[in-house]
Amino acid sequence: MQDSVADRSAIVVNDDFEDEFPDARRATTLCAANLLRTANRLLAEIDRRRRTVADLSASASEILAIVEGAGEPLPPHVIADRLLITSGTMTSLLDTLERRGLIRRVTHPTDRRKILIDISDEARSILDRMLPRIHGASRDVFAVLSDTECTTLVELLERVQTRLQALAQEATPEGDERRRRPGDRG
Amino acid sequence: MQDSVADRSAIVVNDDFEDEFPDARRATTLCAANLLRTANRLLAEIDRRRRTVADLSASASEILAIVEGAGEPLPPHVIADRLLITSGTMTSLLDTLERRGLIRRVTHPTDRRKILIDISDEARSILDRMLPRIHGASRDVFAVLSDTECTTLVELLERVQTRLQALAQEATPEGDERRRRPGDRG
DNA sequence: TATTGTTATACTCTATAACTATA
DNA sequence: TATAGTTATAGAGTATAACAATA
Numbered sequence: 343m344q345d346s347v348a349d350r351s352a353i354v355v356n357d358d359f360e361d362e363f364p365d366a367r368r369a370t371t372l373c374a375a376n377l378l379r380t381a382n383r384l385l386a387e388i389d390r391r392r393r394t395v396a397d398l399s400a401s402a403s404e405i406l407a408i409v410e411g412a413g414e415p416l417p418p419h420v421i422a423d424r425l426l427i428t429s430g431t432m433t434s435l436l437d438t439l440e441r442r443g444l445i446r447r448v449t450h451p452t453d454r455r456k457i458l459i460d461i462s463d464e465a466r467s468i469l470d471r472m473l474p475r476i477h478g479a480s481r482d483v484f485a486v487l488s489d490t491e492c493t494t495l496v497e498l499l500e501r502v503q504t505r506l507q508a509l510a511q512e513a514t515p516e517g518d519e520r521r522r523r524p525g526d527r528g
Numbered sequence: 529m530q531d532s533v534a535d536r537s538a539i540v541v542n543d544d545f546e547d548e549f550p551d552a553r554r555a556t557t558l559c560a561a562n563l564l565r566t567a568n569r570l571l572a573e574i575d576r577r578r579r580t581v582a583d584l585s586a587s588a589s590e591i592l593a594i595v596e597g598a599g600e601p602l603p604p605h606v607i608a609d610r611l612l613i614t615s616g617t618m619t620s621l622l623d624t625l626e627r628r629g630l631i632r633r634v635t636h637p638t639d640r641r642k643i644l645i646d647i648s649d650e651a652r653s654i655l656d657r658m659l660p661r662i663h664g665a666s667r668d669v670f671a672v673l674s675d676t677e678c679t680t681l682v683e684l685l686e687r688v689q690t691r692l693q694a695l696a697q698e699a700t701p702e703g704d705e706r707r708r709r710p711g712d713r714g
Numbered sequence: 715t716a717t718t719g720t721t722a723t724a725c726t727c728t729a730t731a732a733c734t735a736t737a
Numbered sequence: 738t739a740t741a742g743t744t745a746t747a748g749a750g751t752a753t754a755a756c757a758a759t760a
Contacts, residue, residue: 369678374570374666376685381567383692384560390696399749419718431751433720438749455718455759477557479695484556486691491684492555498673498681499562505672506569509665510576585726605741617728619743624726641736641741 377502384483391475396468398444401425401435403472406444406465415448415458444468563688570669577661582654584630587611587621589658592630592651601634601644630654 385400392403408421422432436459439445444465450456461469484492571586578589594607608618622645625631630651636642647655670678 369675369682370666370670371663372682373670373673373678374574376682376689377563377570378567380685380689380692381564383689383696384563387692387695388560401750417718427750428752429719430721430753434750450718453718453760457719480556480560482695483688483691484559486687487559487684489555492559494680495684496555496558496562498677499566501672502669503562503566503569505669506566506573509573509668510569587727603741613727614729615742616730616744620727623743636741639737639741643742 384479387483388476388479391479392472395472395475398468401427402439402444405435405439405459406461406469407473409445409459409461410466410469415460417450417456417458421459439465570665573669574662574665577665578658581658581661584654587613588625588630591621591625591645592647592655593659595631595645595647596652596655601646603636603642603644607645625651 389400392398392400396403398406404425405421408424409416418432418436419429422429425432427435436445436447440447444462446460446462448458448460450458487495575586578584578586582589584592590611591607594610595602604618604622605615608615611618613621622631622633626633630648632646632648634644634646636644673681
């Protein structure tokens, strides 16, 4: 098996933070750390519920959900584009799903280079039980927020996302050197 | 290599959502989807900047950061506990880091079962350049939020985290069956 | 030539189980 | 017996590169 969604933030907030990084707004690092930690825990909760239905990875589940959502068989590269994975990875994921009898590779009627991915009845049955649980997780988790607070959260997150998309297109900026504390080893 | 942090939410929000899941507060699913998406993109941005300094995975970087943050060599199981990984996984990560000359296994002075992990000068040098970039990413990203908004975001996220911790200890709840739309296949 | 998908290869992260050495 | 760490094995997910078939 795998998964256990480690609660790691890739960010370390030391007590010496202000000394070491005098320029940084400490609040921004707290934002980042909390965002990553919360997302990890949410993912773990969703994963936990998903696996009560079937032992499928997130990627595998999403392939099924995408095909089912489309309402018709889809060619692999369409699914791969949505998942942002390469064609080689896609083939490997499809192999796993086919081995388990959850998808079928169907020949494309007109373009013989292509194939179409269709999902089996068992896959549909799994999705029928899995999707409500995933949505149920969101419902249970965010029950602690009022409607207004949900809206606020979504609005803030959307602005952060917009910013992230802009940054992703810029060149990677230089980092200031860290100021070593006196007595630090090295 | 690996990494590219796919922008996947594990959640599909269809237009037919309300029909299919009449009980669900749609807002909660939007919260979850946005939270996961934002976190993925933030992780990608941090990763992008981290890799301009050294081609290290998140886990590998964190091992170095944890040891450096402690200010002294640490036994593997202490680091593994923080990262929530097993001892076998820890050994493998340490092997990789040692092969690259970033850590050393030092014998424990009193307990000969134990070893201590120390980081090399090169690792320190990497951290000196890497940590500011990671914090710089947070700073640049959350510059779109005011101080007040940062505080609000952190507060909301903390409440969600508290909720998630409580849920993680409960038994997995049953999911309602999804209501199939007329004309749906299957 | 370009597109679609597969194969081959390799690497990281992860887990479990059996094992060794030490306490 | 319990603890610390390693080894062996396995598997998922990912990537790249070379390839075949088709358009």
